[in-house]
Amino acid sequence: MHFAHPYCLWLLALVPLPLLLERFRSRIIWPSLDGFSRSRRTIWVWLMPIPPILRGLAIGCLAVALARPQTVGGTTRVEGQGVAIVAALDNSSSMKAVNFAADLGSRTTSRLEAARATFKQFIEGRPDDLIGLVVFANYPDLACPPTIDHQFLEETVDAVRPATPGDDGTNIGDALAFGLDALRSSSPKKKVLVLLTDGNNEPAVPRPLDPVEAARLAKAFGITLHTIAIGTPGGLLRSNESDTNLPVTREAEGPNVPLLEQLARITGGRSFAATDADGLRNVFEAIDTLEKSRVRGEIKTRYDERYAPWAAAALILLLVDRLLSNGRLRQLP
Numbered sequence: 001m002h003f004a005h006p007y008c009l010w011l012l013a014l015v016p017l018p019l020l021l022e023r024f025r026s027r028i029i030w031p032s033l034d035g036f037s038r039s040r041r042t043i044w045v046w047l048m049p050i051p052p053i054l055r056g057l058a059i060g061c062l063a064v065a066l067a068r069p070q071t072v073g074g075t076t077r078v079e080g081q082g083v084a085i086v087a088a089l090d091n092s093s094s095m096k097a098v099n100f101a102a103d104l105g106s107r108t109t110s111r112l113e114a115a116r117a118t119f120k121q122f123i124e125g126r127p128d129d130l131i132g133l134v135v136f137a138n139y140p141d142l143a144c145p146p147t148i149d150h151q152f153l154e155e156t157v158d159a160v161r162p163a164t165p166g167d168d169g170t171n172i173g174d175a176l177a178f179g180l181d182a183l184r185s186s187s188p189k190k191k192v193l194v195l196l197t198d199g200n201n202e203p204a205v206p207r208p209l210d211p212v213e214a215a216r217l218a219k220a221f222g223i224t225l226h227t228i229a230i231g232t233p234g235g236l237l238r239s240n241e242s243d244t245n246l247p248v249t250r251e252a253e254g255p256n257v258p259l260l261e262q263l264a265r266i267t268g269g270r271s272f273a274a275t276d277a278d279g280l281r282n283v284f285e286a287i288d289t290l291e292k293s294r295v296r297g298e299i300k301t302r303y304d305e306r307y308a309p310w311a312a313a314a315l316i317l318l319l320v321d322r323l324l325s326n327g328r329l330r331q332l333p
Contacts, residue, residue, distance in 0.1 A: 002303060004068035010094035013162045018055035027311050051329055052121035054321040061314035069173055069310065070303035084146045084186035086179040087119060090197035090230070091160055092137040093168045095196070097231060111198050111231050114277045116157050119196075122284040123150050123157075135160055138169030138204050140178040146186045170199040173209035176218065176225070176263075183223055194287060195263070198230040200256040211259065215266040225267040257332055265290040 003009065084148045095112035123131055133156055135166035144156045163169075176195065183191040202212050231254060257273065264271040274280035 001306075002070045002072070004070055004303075006064055006067055008063055008068075009064040011066065012060055014063075015056045015060045018052035019049070022049070022052040035074045040219045047324075048329060051321045058314040058317035058321070061310045062319065063109055064154075065307040065310035065314065067307075069306040071306055073302040073304040083190040083192055084183055084188040085126075085192045085194065086132040086134060086146060086182050087194045088134040088136060088140070088175045088179045088226065089115060089119070089160065090170060090175075090199065091135050091163050092170050092199060093162055093165075094170075094199050095230075096162050109277065109333045112160070112162060114280055115196055115230060116160060118280045120154050120157055120285055121281065122288065124153055125288060126210060130181075130186055130188060132177045133157060133160075134175055134182070135152070136175035136178070137163030138167045138171050140171060140175040142178050145182050169202055169204045170197060171203035171205060171208055172201040172259075173211040174203065174205070176211060176214035177209050180214070180218055180221060180223060181302070184221060186313060191221075192248070192269075192287070193223055193225045194220060195225065195227045195229075195260070196230055198255050201259060206238075211263055212266070215263040220268045223267065224269045225264055225288055226269040227260035227264045228274060228280070229256065229257050229260050229270045229272070230280070242282070 018315055091112060094320050095115070096110050098108050098110050119133075127150065128148075130146035131150065131153055132142070133144045133153065135143045142151050143160070147153060172195065176193065179193045179195075183193060215225055255273075257271075261271040270286070272283040272286065274283050
């Protein structure tokens with residue numbers, strides 16, 4: 001049991017007050033009845049102290065209600081052992097290419113679907129890490145800053161969809177900049193940026209940041225960059241012709257492996273390649289062996305209020321007191 005306002009419990013000192021007032025209340029002195037035979041006391045005479053006792057108990061219940069008793073309704077862990085990790089996930093149209101083997105090769109899935117599923121497994125395996133997500137095509141977006149609330153992060157991952165035609169492209173440099181900015185404000189000493197992409201750096205925006213320069217910034221900030229080349233050159237990319245709106249397929253672009261290797265090498269990270277879902281899981285398992293450090297934060301506790309029963313008990317006690325005091329237990333001055 002937890003009290004939100006424990007100082008209100010000092011009001012419990014007033015519990016004996018109704019009995020004291022009853023004991024020392026003013027009384028009219030009646031003529032003596034000495035000489036008359038004594039009659040047996042009825043039960044109502046023995047019940048005369050009940051009303052002040054009820055009033056005292058009502059004061060005690062009100063004091064507890066004002067102190068706001070609470071019970072723990074749940075906790076959210078925001079402290080543990082881990083690192084701060086931000087994944088920069090490419091969601092350009094080429095990530096729709098259906099050439100990722102899944103379920104031991106019995107079926108295929110798109111690159112984006114495989115990346116989403118594998119990243120969620122990675123999140124579930126690191127409950128003490130601050131993990132965030134940057135989604136990028138032609139324009140990057142910080143979909144989720146580094147957080148310990150992994151349920152919200154997984155919901156964000158599920159909501160990632162391929163970029164629209166107006167945002168299609170691969171802007172690796174600006175995506176890395178967004179990830180670096182998110183990591184700089186996180187508390188752990190160990191910070192890791194993971195880049196997942198299946199294409200070359202081909203932004204269609206004015207003055208994009210060069211990926212090599214972004215990698216040098218990561219090194220200056222002490223942030224390790226790991227790169228993952230997703231898929232192989234080619235793959236079926238399903239789309240609709242703008243004129244006929246009929247489904248067609250075309251060859252999807254492959255990742256720029258030399259560039260990704262260079263970016264990882266600059267920061268002392270590693271460059272990986274994954275051509276199927278199993279390979280992508282192996283990549284994240286390798287990243288899962290990163291050094292751990294302290295994550296500073298707080299434990300958020302949700303409390304359930306329990307003052308209502310005490311307030312109701314005080315009301316019932318006062319109602320019973322009024323009924324008795326205005327009935328057979330009514331007293332004259």
